[in-house]
Amino acid sequence: MRNGWVRRGVFGALAAALVATLGPWMPGSGAAPALAASRGASETVRIAIATDPTGLDPESVLQNEAGFVMSTIYDGLTKYRPGTTTVEPGLATSWAISQSGRRYVFTLRRGVTFQDGTPFDAKAVTAWLDRILNPRDPHYVGNQQGINDFNHFTFGDVGSYKALAPDKVAITLKKPNAEFLADLAMAWSGVTSPTAVDRYGYGLMTHPVGTGPFAFVRWARGQYIELRANPDYWGGAPRVGEIIFQEIPEASVRLLSLEQGKVQILGDVPPQDVARLRHMASVRVLTQPGLAVDGISLPVQTPPFNDVRVRRALNYAVDKRVLAKDLFFGLAKPMNSPDSTDEWSYVAQTSYTYDLATAKALLREAGYPNGFAATLYTYTNPRGYNPAGGAKVAEAIQGDLARVGVRLTIRQMDFAAFLSTVRKASFSGMASSGWSGDNGDPDDFMQPLYGCTAFDTGNSSHYCNKQVDAWFAEGLRTTSEAARKKIYAQVEARIWRDAPWIYLVYATQVRAESADVHGYLLNPTEMFFDMQRVSISSH
Amino acid sequence: MRRSAGVLGAAILATLVLTAAFAGQLAPYHPLAQDLAHALEPPSNTHWLGTDEFGRDILSRIIAGTRIELLIGVGTVAMALVAGVAVGLYTGYYGGVVGEGLMRLMDILLAFPYLLLALMVIAILGPGLLRAMAAVSILTIPQFARLVQGLALTLRERQYVEASRAAGASGSYIVRRHLLVNMWGPIIVQATLNVGASIIAAAGLGFLGLGAQPPTPEWGAMLSTGRDYMLTSSWVATFPGLAILVTVIGFNLFGDGLRAAIGG
Numbered sequence: 001m002r003n004g005w006v007r008r009g010v011f012g013a014l015a016a017a018l019v020a021t022l023g024p025w026m027p028g029s030g031a032a033p034a035l036a037a038s039r040g041a042s043e044t045v046r047i048a049i050a051t052d053p054t055g056l057d058p059e060s061v062l063q064n065e066a067g068f069v070m071s072t073i074y075d076g077l078t079k080y081r082p083g084t085t086t087v088e089p090g091l092a093t094s095w096a097i098s099q100s101g102r103r104y105v106f107t108l109r110r111g112v113t114f115q116d117g118t119p120f121d122a123k124a125v126t127a128w129l130d131r132i133l134n135p136r137d138p139h140y141v142g143n144q145q146g147i148n149d150f151n152h153f154t155f156g157d158v159g160s161y162k163a164l165a166p167d168k169v170a171i172t173l174k175k176p177n178a179e180f181l182a183d184l185a186m187a188w189s190g191v192t193s194p195t196a197v198d199r200y201g202y203g204l205m206t207h208p209v210g211t212g213p214f215a216f217v218r219w220a221r222g223q224y225i226e227l228r229a230n231p232d233y234w235g236g237a238p239r240v241g242e243i244i245f246q247e248i249p250e251a252s253v254r255l256l257s258l259e260q261g262k263v264q265i266l267g268d269v270p271p272q273d274v275a276r277l278r279h280m281a282s283v284r285v286l287t288q289p290g291l292a293v294d295g296i297s298l299p300v301q302t303p304p305f306n307d308v309r310v311r312r313a314l315n316y317a318v319d320k321r322v323l324a325k326d327l328f329f330g331l332a333k334p335m336n337s338p339d340s341t342d343e344w345s346y347v348a349q350t351s352y353t354y355d356l357a358t359a360k361a362l363l364r365e366a367g368y369p370n371g372f373a374a375t376l377y378t379y380t381n382p383r384g385y386n387p388a389g390g391a392k393v394a395e396a397i398q399g400d401l402a403r404v405g406v407r408l409t410i411r412q413m414d415f416a417a418f419l420s421t422v423r424k425a426s427f428s429g430m431a432s433s434g435w436s437g438d439n440g441d442p443d444d445f446m447q448p449l450y451g452c453t454a455f456d457t458g459n460s461s462h463y464c465n466k467q468v469d470a471w472f473a474e475g476l477r478t479t480s481e482a483a484r485k486k487i488y489a490q491v492e493a494r495i496w497r498d499a500p501w502i503y504l505v506y507a508t509q510v511r512a513e514s515a516d517v518h519g520y521l522l523n524p525t526e527m528f529f530d531m532q533r534v535s536i537s538s539h
Numbered sequence: 540m541r542r543s544a545g546v547l548g549a550a551i552l553a554t555l556v557l558t559a560a561f562a563g564q565l566a567p568y569h570p571l572a573q574d575l576a577h578a579l580e581p582p583s584n585t586h587w588l589g590t591d592e593f594g595r596d597i598l599s600r601i602i603a604g605t606r607i608e609l610l611i612g613v614g615t616v617a618m619a620l621v622a623g624v625a626v627g628l629y630t631g632y633y634g635g636v637v638g639e640g641l642m643r644l645m646d647i648l649l650a651f652p653y654l655l656l657a658l659m660v661i662a663i664l665g666p667g668l669l670r671a672m673a674a675v676s677i678l679t680i681p682q683f684a685r686l687v688q689g690l691a692l693t694l695r696e697r698q699y700v701e702a703s704r705a706a707g708a709s710g711s712y713i714v715r716r717h718l719l720v721n722m723w724g725p726i727i728v729q730a731t732l733n734v735g736a737s738i739i740a741a742a743g744l745g746f747l748g749l750g751a752q753p754p755t756p757e758w759g760a761m762l763s764t765g766r767d768y769m770l771t772s773s774w775v776a777t778f779p780g781l782a783i784l785v786t787v788i789g790f791n792l793f794g795d796g797l798r799a800a801i802g803g
Contacts (some may be wrong), residue, residue, distance in 0.1 A: 392764070
């Protein structure tokens with residue numbers, strides 16, 4: 001009576017121990033390095049990413065890793081100056097905005113061609129807009145099943161558009177939108193080649209063609225994406241011949257790959273590994289405050305969370321400083337406004353400083369002297385705005401809240417299941433919440449999290465305040481930055497007081513590069529990779 | 540040789556049971572008490588096995604986890620045993636179309652890779668310790684069903700069973716008084732061996748985040764989170780891994796020893 005399962009049991013135990021001990025020293029996926037090595041390492045930059053992109057059609061995806069790759073393939077009509085969210089000319093060299101703030105006339109860059117040879121002109125721009133906005137277009141992106149996109153946010157206000165001349169396009173908005181130019185520079189606003197769209201249709205997801213500094217070569221799913229330099233790039237030929245985005249899911253394997261020179265840039269670095277990287281002579285750690293917030297959304301329409309005293313009590317009960325210092329290894333700062341410190345609109349609010357006595361008093365006042373039980377939904381993986389990982393932060397919060405009698409049950413799920421659970425109007429639990437800014441505008445940073453119409457994007461607390469929503473609308477209508485500053489100052493103060501979140505931390509963006517990489521700059525929007533000026537020194 | 544291995548297994552099990560029984564007294568700290576200021580400290584006099592990413596004492600968590608692992612191991616096997624023995628006895632003694640159908644179902648369960656099937660069960664039931672136990676338990680049923688069916692097929696042809704039948708004994712009487720009493724030995728051996736396998740399976744699900752939910756000190760889940768700190772704080776993963784290893788080896792040595800002693 002030999003039993004295979006039992007035998008496997010013993011070997012399983014040994015294997016588990018072995019994986020735990022040796023896992024980090026096992027090689028990553030092997031195909032791409034060998035392929036690249038034969039072409040000479042000085043010509044190739046390899047970038048380690050944690051997850052496969054969901055697709056490479058800018059108007060049909062919404063995922064940071066996809067943004068990494070697409071920002072090297074595509075250009076928008078506008079562009080962010082490398083390392084900033086300052087808008088500068090992209091495929092449009094200039095633009096004129098009408099007095100009403102609704103009509104934009106873009107002058108297009110001449111002599112630009114897509115990577116497949118198609119000329120870039122006004123016809124290409126209107127074809128691109130047709131695909132996004134015209135339901136009768138044969139390639140209308142909205143007809144695809146199961147895609148996740150940002151088109152309503154970016155193009156929702158577009159009323160009409162028209163080619164005025166081969167190098168002139170007019171876009172008229174239904175109402176003024178102060179962040180429209182910044183939106184056009186996002187990773188989700190790349191202009192796609194009309195020829196490629198005709199040829200591949202929705203298959204553009206895996207056959208991206210843009211005007212950017214690098215052209216797509218191949219995508220081995222779950223392994224790597226290979227890109228070749230576009231020597232005709234209008235902004236000047238790139239300084240490396242090839243980029244390979246290599247998927248390495250294990251954080252420790254990514255780190256060792258950098259250490260051994262198998263990759264040159266790490267797309268994200270877990271906070272616990274930063275100290276080790278800083279000690280390595282051949283590696284530079286790059287950090288930037290970043291446009292990222294991490295917190296816990298509270299279901300403001302469900303008891304006991306409908307009482308603002310309860311929500312404030314929970315904010316006082318969490319020790320954000322210790323969290324930032326020990327769980328994020330100092331690579332985070334406690335939040336003191338719903339806005340990012342990196343936004344021009346940021347106004348510091350009075351912190352909810354860790355204070356158990358105040359927390360308990362507030363809970364008593366609200367009628368919960370012994371606390372209560374609640375469920376906290378979270379995800380298992382790390383995110384740009386939460387490099388420690390959802391479940392880790394949730395567990396720390398669970399420990400903190402237990403001190404005031406609030407007993408949390410944690411439900412952890414993989415990220416896709418988590419999103420489909422919390423991005424629903426019927427959701428009524430606490431949830432790990434966070435946001436990476438897409439375009440450096442305060443509207444993008446707050447409306448998707450606290451707007452009445454954002455229950456299916458980032459507003460899992462279902463916070464809905466008519467006054468705040470009116471301010472959001474006013475903020476978009478107003479073009480003067482000084483006037484907008486005043487509006488968002490009110491928004492921030494109000495949301496902060498209403499405490500629809502347990503406000504936790506601003507996570508620092510961390511990436512790492514080997515010392516022979518030059519010219520690589522972090523962008524505050526964490527989904528960007530500015531690779532055009534990057535070079536590698538020869539040994 | 541086999542005997543001494545069995546004794547070693549018994550000693551490991553005795554230690555585990557005692558640890559589980561007196562976990563509250565043995566653990567130097569509360570297994571859930573967080574102290575972020577002392578997170579990821581290496582083994583020292585104050586924390587013999589170091590602390591994890593929340594500053595919790597790893598030794599205390601492993602001690603508290605003993606209860607959970609034993610509950611998982613014994614609980615899943617007990618559930619599987621009851622169902623598996625029932626199926627095995629029915630198909631072995633009565634057979635028929637129903638019995639045939641049941642055994643084909645068992646074959647299907649056996650043919651599936653266990654992890655895939657466990658993931659399917661959890662996809663339906665949702666993650667959680669009890670659900671993970673249910674998943675593992677369902678996967679273990681065929682082991683018992685196959686064993687018991689085989690034994691029942693042999694036993695029912697024995698002369699004393701035929702004599703009993705000729706004397707007018709009912710089917711259920713024969714199953715209880717003649718079949719079941721004569722198969723306890725092999726069933727217990729099989730159960731002991733399966734406890735180790737069940738612990739591994741549940742730890743695997745915990746490792747994937749589908750078993751015990753935080754902050755439960757389940758060893759598989761501890762191993763999984765410890766993996767993130769492998770390069771900088773290897774003790775977080777190493778000790779839960781060793782605990783799983785020793786426990787599973789203990790059950791298997793004991794099971795092998797038992798088999799040698801009572802002749803499985």
